[in-house]
Each structure stands twice: as C-alpha cells, then as structure tokens.
Amino acid sequence: MPFSYPASRTRTRDKVLAGGTLSAARRSRIGWPTVLLLLAAVCMAGSPRLAHGGEDHPLDFTAWQHLPVFYNGRMMPLNTFARLTVESVCDRANPRLSLDGVSDAGRQIPAFAETEKMFPDEAKAFTASEMLFSWMVEPERWEYVPFLIAEHEELRKDVFNLPVRSLKGKHLKYVSPYDVENSKGFDRALRSLAEKRRGLPGKNANLTSAERAVEQLYQAYMTYRSVSYDPFRDEPRKFMEALTAAADAWNASAQAWVNSREALEAVAPDIYGDDFDGQIEGVRGSIAAVGEVSKSGSVDPREAERLLAETARQAGSLAAQADQGMKEVFAGKCPPAVSEAQWKHLRNQSHIISNGAAELVVAVQQAQLTLYDSQKALRLLPGLNPAALEKNRDSEDDAQPWVSLETVLFSGDDVYRTFIRPDLLRVDGAPISPAEGMTRLEFLQQLASEGNPARKERVAFAEAAAAYLDRGAGDRAERFYSAMERFAAELRALGESIEPARTDLALRHPDEKLIEVTAYPPPGSTDAEVHYYRLDPFLWSWVLSFLALCCLAAALGAIRSPMYWTGMALLIAGQVFSVYGFVLRTYITGWAPVTNMFETVVFVALVTAILGLWFALSPLFGPGLHRAWRMTAMPGTPESGTLDDEDLAMMNAGTWTGIRAAMMIPRAGLVYYVFHLLTQVEYGVGTGYAIIRLLPRGASMNDQVVWLVGLSMLAMALWLVPRLVLTAALGVVTLPWSIYQSGLGNLLQKAMDRKAFAAVGAGTAFGVGLIAYYAPIWDANINPLMPVLRDNFWLTMHVLTITASYGAGFLAWGLGIAAMAYYVLGQYRDPLAPSPAHVAQGHRPAHGYQAPPESFHRRVPEQCVSLSGFIYKAIQVAVVLLAAGTILGGLWADVSWGRFWGWDSKEVWALISLLIYVGILHFRFTGVLRDFALAAGAVFGITSIVMAWWGVNFFLGSGLHSYGNGAGGGWFVLGFTAFNAAAVFAGAIRYLSETGGAATPVPAESRLPDGAMPKPQ
C-alpha cells in the first residue's frame, strides 16, 4: 500500500478534522493533502493509481469490466456502470472499506468470520467493478459491512447513534444496510424529510446539510438494493407496478364491456357474445390469481411466472378478438335504429375495449419481465421485450430493451424462453427455488448443476462466483479469469443470436432506430470508454500543466532556457492529453464534448493553455504563417500587389505570382468542398435542410434579407476557410524557411520575451483543470445528452465559441493577476528626462522640454507595460469570441425557437460580459488610469464570465439553459471574487502611492538594461 498515511500523521489529520475546520474539505471527494500527495506520486512513480489491497493473486476483471451494459439510455462498459453505481452508493468510485464500523449485532452473527475474509488486511480498496461483482455474488455478507455513505456527523451521531470515529481513531464514513434497515432514528428522519418535501411541492426545500445527508444515504441504500436485487427475497416493487398497470388495463376493457355489451352484441354478434364475456371473466380471474400470490409484499417468482404465462395466453387471445371486433364495428355502418351520436359512442366503446386489451398484453409481459428486474438493474443482454421496442411505447413506463443479469441468471425457463432465447430446449424438472438459508453462491451453483444445461452463461457465472469467493485458493486467479472469459463469450453469443429474433418480433410500430442502437455491440466497442476511465486524460492534463507552470515560473525567476523549453514541452503535452480526452469522449458519445459543465470547464482550461501557447510562440511561427497567408492571395487582387523586401528575398516576384496561381487549383477544390458541406449536406435529424440555404425561405423582404446575409456568410466562408487550410498546409514549408531566414536564436529570444503568456496560460489551465477535476458540484461522468441538443450544428458552434471566449477571458485574468503581482511587488522606476540626443532624433517627450518637476511621475514596473500589451491582446480575442458566440447563440435560438434574443439569463450574462469587456477596451481609450485600469478590468471582468458560466446555472437557476443546472460552489466563487478584489486593491494602493506624487526625473542614459528583473521591495 504505497500511499497510505503513516499512523501518526493520520491522527494529526483527524484532530484537525475533529476541530471542524475542514468540514468543506471533507465533503470534496479527495482532500487537498491527498491531491498534493498524488502530485508527488505522479512525479515519482508516474502512476496515480492505487494498487489493489494485499491479495496474493490479484484478479483480472478485464472481461467483466468490458461487458457491454445498457443503462440510462446508452451503451456503456460495465466498468462505467459500476463506477456510476458505486459512486452513488459510496460517494466515490473506488472506495476503501474496512470492518471498523461494524455494529455489535453484525459481529455476533456466525457468518461474520466469512465476512472478515473479505478484508484480509483490515481495509481493502475496491474497484467499482469488483465491488459490483461482489454485491452480486455474496450479498449476504455485505448486509453487515458499512459501505453506504453516511459521513455527516449529525447523521451518524443523532440519527444512527453510531460513533464518528473508530476505536483506532479512524474517521468512519459508512453504515451497513443492516444499520439502515434497523435504525428507528433513520426511519424517523426519513419520515420528517418526506413531510418537509410534501409541504413544499415542486420547490427546492431548504434542506439542512443533515437532511441532505439523510437523503443521500436513502438514495445510496435504494440504489444498492436495486442493483443487488434478489427476486426471491426483496420486495418486488417494479413487479407490483406492472401488476397494477395490468389490472388498470383490464378494468378499462371490462368497464366499457359492461356499459355497452348489449349494443355491441347487436352489431357484431359473432364476436361480442357469451364467449367474449367468458374471456373477459377469465382474464379477470387470472389477474386476481396473480394478485393473490403477491399480496403479502413478497412474491414467489416461480409461482407468479407460471400464473402469468397463463394470463399472457388469455390476454393475447382476448386482445386478438377485441381488435377484430373493433375493426368490424368501425367497418360497419350505422344501424337505422341508432342515432349518429350513439353510433359514434358505440364505436368508441369497442375501441376502448380493444385498446385496453392490447395494453393488458403489454402489462402482463412487463409483469413477467419485472419479476427478475429492478429499477437500476445491471442490464447486459438485449431482450425480446416488445413494449420497449414499439415506436408508440408509453413514455411513462420503464420498459427496457435490455434484460437484467438477474433475468439471465435466475429466471425460470419460461421467462427465459419468452424474452431471451425462444429456441431454448425444454428439459424435465420443476423450476428451482432457493432453499431457506441458502447463500447466493449455493443457489447459483444449484441452478448451474440442476437447471437447464443449455443456459451456459449461468454455469460460467456460477464458476466465476465460486472462484471469486474461494479466497486464498492458489488457482483462484486462473479459475476466475477463465470463467469470466467464458461468461463474456457466452453472453456475446447469446446477444448476437437474439438480434434476428428482435427484428422478427411482431410489433405494431417497430422503432427501427431503437432496435438498431440497442443491438448487441460489436466486440471492442466498449474498449474506448474503459480506456478513457483507466487513462484519465484530464488528470494528466492538469498535472502536466502544473509541472509546466513550475518550470515556467522557474524560468521567470532567472532566464534559463532549458527550464523554459521543458515547461513549454510539458504544457504542450498536457494539452495533448486534453485533446486526446476530448477525442475519446467524442468517440464514445458521438457528439461534441461541450455539453455539460465538466466538459466546458475542461475545455476552457484547454483554450487558455492553447491561447497562452499561441501568443507565446507567435514570434516563432507568426512570420512563417504570414508568408504562407500571402502566398495564398489571389493573383490580380490588391493584396497580391505589395511584396516587401523580405518577400522578395525569399523568391522573386514572378515565382510569387506563379505560386499564387498554382494555389488557386487546390483552393478551388477546397471551395467546392466547403460549399458542398455548407449547402448540400443535411444537418440534424430533420427534413434535409443544409446549414445555409441557397434559396430564400419566403418571398417577403425580410426573408430576402436573411437569405442575402446567408449568402454573404457563405461567400466569406468560401473565401476564408479554404485559404486558412491552404495557409496551414503551406506553413509546413514557410515556417522553417522564415525561421531559417530570421535566425532561430533571434526568434527564440523574442518568444522567450513572451514567456508570461505561457506561464499564465499554464497556471490558469492548471487551476481551471484542477477545479474541473475535483469540484464536487458537477458530474465528470459521460452522460447521455439531452436529445434536443444532439446533432445541432449551430449549438456546437455557439458553445465552442462562447467557451473559447471564456478561455480568453481567463487568460486575460491570469495576466491581470500577474500584472497585479508586479504592481504590488515590482520595481517602480524613476521618470526619465529626455536626453537632447533623443530629442534630436525626433522624439517628443510627453512632458515637454521644459516640464516642471511636479509633472514627472514614477513609472510602473517594466513588466507591467509588456503585460498590459498582452492583456489587451487577450481581451481583444475574448471580445471577438464573445461577440461571435453571442451572435451564434442568437442564430441558434432563432433557428430553433424563432427568437433571436429573449432576455434569457444566460443570454443576458453573455451580453453583460461582452459589455464589460467592450467597456474595458473603450475605457482604456479614455486614457484614465491606463495600463493599471486595463489589468484591473481584466481581473474584475472575469466575474461576469464566472456569472455567465457558473452563476446562471448554479446560482440564479433560472432561464432556458437549464440542462446545465446544478448547485454548490458559491463560497468558492465568493472567495475567488474576494481574492480578485484584494489583488486589485493591493495593486492600486502601491500603484497610486508610487505614481501619485511628483518625482525627479533621471537622465535617460541611466535606465535599467532590458530584461533586468525587478526585485521585491
């Protein structure tokens, strides 16, 4: 265990915790000390991963982790499902558990010895997927193990009456399912919570932290119960719901039948006769019989399975007849004795009956399926569930296209045949139920040996379970590995064999798209996601940015170019990791990765770093790119006319024209390609519109103008985009050329002068990336995107641009903070009196030749001057991106909802940010306070971006951009703002006091040499 605390340090830390000063830190996922330790670990070992506990034979869970699972509307590897589940149960994905907090009642049970074997080294760090597996195969042992999150002190003490610390002084975070079930205090707390919630329907009740902890624990408990659902013991909630739905559907039919039996019989006697009445009666009896079995709150699945099969048969036949009857009635003519209104009513009655019967069939099927299924079941196989594959399926119910592990393992052959494998061979013998006191493993083994031998995946799973539980056995790892491999292979075979049967299902309106996306995925489809979580690229990204910051800071202190270049390399490497992370996320989800808060935060970190790099390195590649740009100018245009000396030094005018003409050929191709992309290719799922339409939508003036604007934008894009692409391509040649021409050393020196950009970029990228990674207020997991937002070109453009502007804003902020540091700590300089030589060269000093001494002020530190130039550039970029992003947002809103601007909070804050940054630029123009104001503006301006970004969703909680809504982080943001204010305040005091009074100028010759570092005063 390389990174556990030494005992003494643990105690000191707990003393601090007991003092209550670190309550906020406790709530975050990993405390700051751990972060720093982790960093150290990264430097030393290169791997942040915690190794497995002290087991002799580490098990290989790879096959298990890679199993495809269908959850929350998308396909994911089991690893991700396990992480999500375990995180909601234990509050972290890889919890470290021990038996310290086991209650006395738990310790007294005879099987506790077995439980102790789960923790051979007192404490054990579980990976999410192992934990999930363990829940599945030894649930009886987990009953007494504390692993449900209950960290809140009040919750432990007052509600559960449990200690906050163990005898060894360790902080206790968990309670066991046994504790939850048998605590009267928790029961009371839940009740009062429910009461409070009832009192404030539809609102966020102002819950205390203890109440939120109660709620979290309850969720954790329910999730655990749902995931480790035992069909033979647990309360079958979902099944009961399905049964109620069945009874309702039957009621609807039966009531309509009672109301209009005679009239219907007169119209269609061959259908609506005594036989039909008998069928309705028969179904009623069957449903009642199923109801009997499940009256006591628990249900015998085997018996229910038998009765439901009969009910399904009856309901199917009733539905067929009712459908036939409805069709006859609707095809028939109004009898003469009946009024038109009555006839309409009668037709509707026949429709109600047939509709009720059809719904009944579905409900009974769901009841069959839900016998072995729970809300958050681990679903790892597509199933033959017609209700889930219908286009017109009910959005209210929870019919799932995939079946649960419980169904695969425990269902009787009837249900298995109905929903998984219609061609399963029948074998003799009654369905097997667990005997009293049997463990999960024993039951699994009994099913494997005595059940249908054709269900091979069950046999393999039982073997894997047996191997897993055979702790201490020498061949455990090998046995587990081979059984798990077999289980995965069997599942794959099954999943692939189900596909033809799914497409052949008799569905009224099959949802082709759904069937397609829920098909058993090809091998390897889940690898990327497992890889993503294993690699954790965004962790590497901020770690590398941090190291880059360290190097660049060192390079600032004393000019040491190795440090500088190491820093730059690290910074680039960090951003490569970020980009790789985005590529992975995009590959996994299939949409642009800027659609939840976590992704935008990481994206901003990336943009800040890239902008920092771009500005810092622009002396290096700027001239080259500029030359490439000029090479792509169209011959004959004014642009192509001017060739300066450097251009001509490169090659003669004729060659320039020749290259420019040659460039027209690829450019024409690119123009066509961009034209095709923008005007021919359909975007979105809808009706085949391209991004820009070549024809106006309507005849009105308005539509014509919009059309013209569209064409202008098209023209701009056709002019610019191909040229940019060509420029980038030509850069491969021109870049080395221009570096060669100007001399590398010279350029490097220029780049080094701009190292502030890189350092600030690295620092900001590190800070933002760290927040993205550790802030507990957003979800870093890959989640399905709100369907409305998928495949939306304008949305993607808008969000990318806006978040990029945030990045530029943050870069400006970082530069502003750096400038403030210099304003506070830097070396202020004496004013210069102009030397006659300067004047003779045409220099006109601001203070005039004969200025009195009081008109001379001390000058700000030298770095502040260059920094304010950098800030100006960063703010310019922020303004351009903000303006473009806001306009793109308006465009998207207009295209989607028909309003360009609706004063939505998010829109308004984007506008405020724009106004503030534009205001800063204009303010600089007034000349008041000059460079200092620019830096102060950059520092304060970030507040508006933070509000637009975090505040609207997490603080104001209003408006249309609610898909990002969340809560928390308020104190952090307040602290951030206070820090900014303090920095500017400190800077202002020093700045005003230094430059406020008059000063005696020194002769120009005595100025400091360029590049000298200021010393703190």
Add this chain to the structure above:
Amino acid sequence: MARLQLSSPDQPLPIRLLLALYEVLASVYLAVSLLLLLAFVLAWATFVESWYGTEAVHFAIYDAWWFSALLGLLGINVLCAALIRFPWRRYQTGFLITHAGILVLLVGCIYSAVAGIDAQMPIFEGGINHLAFEDTRHFELKIYPDQSADGSYQVIDVPFASGPFNWADYEHRPFFPWRLGHRDQGLICNQNGVQLKVLDCYRDWTDPAVKPLTIRAAVPEKGSDELGAFEAVELEVRTMGVGQRGGPRVSGARERLSSGVRFVFWVAQSRAESEAFRLTTPDGPLGELGQIVLYARGQVFRFAVDELKPGGRLPLGETGYEVEFVNSSPAFLGLELRIHPPHGESQRMILFAEVPEFNVQATDHGVYGSYWIDAGSAAARHMAEAAESLHNPSEPRIDVIQTGEETLLYRVWQSPQMAEVGDLPVGQHVKVSLERSQRTMEFYVETFEPHQQPGIRIVPQPFDKDASPSMKAPQALIELTVDGNTETFWLESQHSGQMDSPPSETQRRVVIGNDRRVEVTLVPDSVDVGFHVYLDKFQRKLDPGTSMASHYSSLVDFVTVKMDPETKEEVRDETIEEGVLITLNEPITRTDPGTGRSFRMYQEAFRGPFKPGGEDGVYDAKLGGRVLHRETMPRDELFLSWLTVNYDPGRGLKYFGSMMIVAGIATMFYMRAYFFRRHSSGHTRTTQ
C-alpha cells in the same frame, strides 16, 4: 485618438451648446458609462428574474420604457460617435462597419419588438386551427343591440396588461420600481356609454373550501313560546354542471333545521338578480300548478302555469321580450321556459319551485324568474313524498342570497305566500312568525364569507415564481357600466387551451343597458394567421431506454374549411398543401395571403398521448368513434401539438446587423487597425 472638439468660444451660444451636446453624446466617456450602467441593470435584471420569475423581469425591466430609453441612448451614442468622426479615414473602416452594425441590430430589435408576433397555436390531431394565441390578454366587449334584425353585434377589444403579480402585491416588493411597469388600471374603455374599469386583478388565486355562511336559528318547541337553543346552519355552496363547459353552471346550498325550517343560499350574479329576488314574489291564488313570476327591465310579470300551453308565447309587457313555455316537469316541480328578445337568440330558463338555488336564469337578457307552488297542491305533495330533502314543505323556507354588493337579502316563503322580504345584515336578529304553528322563530347570520363568483371564493395567493404562469387563469375585478347601469364582478380569464369551447359562467358576464346588452369576456390575444392548419399526425420519438421524447414533429396539411351543417364545426374542405413536416429545430415558413406576413411555425410542445377510455376523457371527447381523414381505422392515441407561430419583421435587420458586426471586427483585424491605435502614455513610451 485625440478628443474631438467641435465647439469653440467664437460660436454663438446656441450652436455652442448644441455642439457641446453632440460632443457629449459622441464621447467615449458616455459610452463607457452607458456600457457599465447597462451591464449593471442587466445583472440586476437577472437577479430579479431569479427571485420573481421571467414574466416579472420582462414587466419591470426589459419591457419598461426606461430600459428602452437606455438602449436608445446607447444607440444615439454609437451613432454620434460614428458621425462625429466624419470625414472618415481608411483605418476607421472596421470601426464604422461595427458601429453601424450595432445600430442596425438595435433597429432590428426595436422593429421586432413593435411589430413582431410570438404566439402559440394548439391543434389536436385531426383538428384544424387558424388562430395563434399570445401571452397577453384583452377584454372583449360584445354589444348586442336589442333592435338588431340580423343578430349582428359590435365588438370592442380592450387590451389588458395585468402585470405579473396580484395588484395588492405591488406595494410591498423590495428592490424594484414595479410601478414603472405598465399596467392597465382604472378606466380603460369609455365608448358610447360603455365604460370598463378594472379595479383589481389576481394573477394567482385559490378557492378555499370554507362554508361561506353560518346562520344560527332558534325555533320554539311546539306549543311553547320559549325559544330553544340557537342551532347553527352552515351553508356550503355546491356547484352543478361544472363538467360541461358552456352548459349551465349553477351553485347553491341548502340546510334544514331539526324543526324542519329550510335555509337556501345562492349568489346573485347581478344587481338585477338581487332586484328580482325582492320583487318576484307571488301574488293571488297560485292554482294547482303554481305561478311563475318574471322580472324584466325593472318590471314584474306573473303567469299562472295552469293556463300555459307548451309552445305558446306571451309578451312581457312593453319590453318587447316574449316568454315561451317549453314544458314542465312535475316530478321535479320544475319548468322550462325560453326568453325571446325582440331580435337575436333566445335563452333558456329553468325554474324550480322547491330548489330555487338551482334555477337557470336568462342572464343574457336580464330576465329573472321565480316559480311558486302551493305546498298543499297535489303536485307538491307528490314531490314531497318522493324527495326526502323537501320533507315537510309546510314549514317555512328561508331564501338567502348574496347580492352583487356582497350583502345579504332574505325572504321567507310560507307556502302559499311570501311572508317577508328584507336585508339581512350580519349579526342582526330576524324574527319570523310561523303562522301555521303560531310560533315566532328567530335567526341571525353569524359568519359570512362573500363569494366573488357563483360557487367560487377567490382568494389571492402569495406570489410564487415557480407557479407556471401560463396555466393560471387570472381573475379581474371589473366594473362595467352600460347606459348608467353598473355591475361590479370578478371575471375569470379564458385560457388559450380552452378557446375551442364556449366560455363558462365565470368567464363571461352580461350587463343590460337601454336597448342593448353587453357581454364581456377576458380572452388571450390571438392572431389569425390567414391560413388553416390541419394536424394530420403528431410524431414523437423516444430516446432509447429513457422516457424522454427525443424528437417530435407535426405533420400538417394546409387546407380550406367549410362548415359541417350537422355539427356546426369547421371541417376540412380543399387541400392546399399536403404533408408538411414541422419538426424540432426545423421550422417552416408560410405566408399569410391576406396580410403578406411571413410566419414561421415551430414545433414547440405537445400533450398526450390521450388514449381511448383514458381518465382525462380527452380522446373520447375529441376523437372517440371517429376515423380521421385518409384513414380507415381509428387512432390508438391522440396528441395535442403546440406550434409556435412567429412573425419577426426585424429578423433581416438583426441578421444584417450581426453580419456587419462580425464583418467589422474581421475588417479591424484584417486591416491591423484594431479597435483603436495603441494608446501609450508618455512615461511608458520612453522605455520602449
């Protein structure tokens, strides 16, 4: 850039002042102040939205005049800043394009705000609509002249902006000049003797279930003069006929003392009804089938039911009105009449002798009636045996009504004659001599909670920003005067989702004037888009594995309509364009042939699916037993689709302005002239 100075001391003072103003308006100091002020106001606005909701912030800030003024000033600033630099130099090209773009964008926004339409059109599958509803409302006054031969009437639409809160709440809301927002208060319409005043408005209200009237009454024991203990009678109003929209909706309460004395209570809907309550007392012998007493235009007319023949019409004096006797129902001691005005549509009237609280009056014509029958008559005895509640009709029945002024009136009916009629102030004891048993009973009103509408108490609810404003039907307290005849009442707004059915009793009122009557309703503003939309199919795609709808769309036809002679409903006639798909994020454009406005239609929301036999009953009411156009079998489910109908005349300008801003910034970068030239101060320049 140097400060631009146009004014100089050698100019005449007015010119100097004007130029100085021009300089101020063009100054960058004003620009910075305005930008920061606007940023501050906007920030404040988002907080107001967070606290009070979207509607409130639009009311108080975004739609307020001073906010427009602020934007206008910014526009002037931008304009002047560009003009004052004339003649422009080459490097200013980007600056000019950008600033002109801002102006164009602002103008486009103003144009959209003034002339644009943003409305919603609800359509059921198989239904047709051509009206789109906006978030705003207006009063609709329909003036029916008595002498109109063809039943034509005049309509006055009075816009009504009510603001986001109950009116009482405007006084005590912090941080905000709410009163600067525009509300239509007080006299909002005064045309040819028709005056409409809005006295109060509740945006959110509730109907608390309380017993509105507690009467305590004491009756002496038989054969004694001593009053027994006072017994409480709590009268709780029950409403009948709510389920059928547009149908009669009556509400009343009745309770019986142990001694058999009955109390009946209902709420008068108008001043005339209170007047009629006093005056429509029986006179003379009642006959076997009793007497009806009608009140019209201040006069009273009595008819013996024995003499009426079904279908026969009798004039109501000189009023020009006629009453038609339709039939009687001896089983309920009720009869149906029709009141025929001189011109226009007749109205049904149903009168009950024993349950007057459920009478249906001819409110549209201001004709009110009572039906009196002798408890000793054969019909009355038969009825009394049949109905437990009418037990012992020989005991007196005391009718109490709440008048339009929220006071109480009572009358004591001691079959076969009216014993007393009078006012009933709260707390005042009333003595009633019971003639038959020679005793004197006594009663008084202990508590009284007035009803604002028949059967409904309207109590304002505290403001709740999370309450969905679109689902609330505001209530307005209005005073409508027609030819000097004033009625004051609460009126409930109709909801855009119900506009295909007639208004309910609480949503319309009629006030009678001289030779005319005025009907008032409060309805959402609507736009006739000029074409008829038939919803063929609503399609909804669900997200795999979740219950979220991932895409939804409406497949519509554009059609012409004709009137179905049987159902009197609009049905599709000819098809203009078939199978047009309106889907999320993919609007369609269609031009109103009448006005030339080009509307865009978006898929907004939907309700449903409604299923046959569903508890809501929507499917059965809208589609039950019907087969839709082009289909042979009925739909298994029915959807209601909400389309957004949008007309944005400033859209072109907004796009153009946006393009100019983008192009201007691009030009600035391209020309390397940035926003402004680098502004270096003297003591920094020397170091470089």
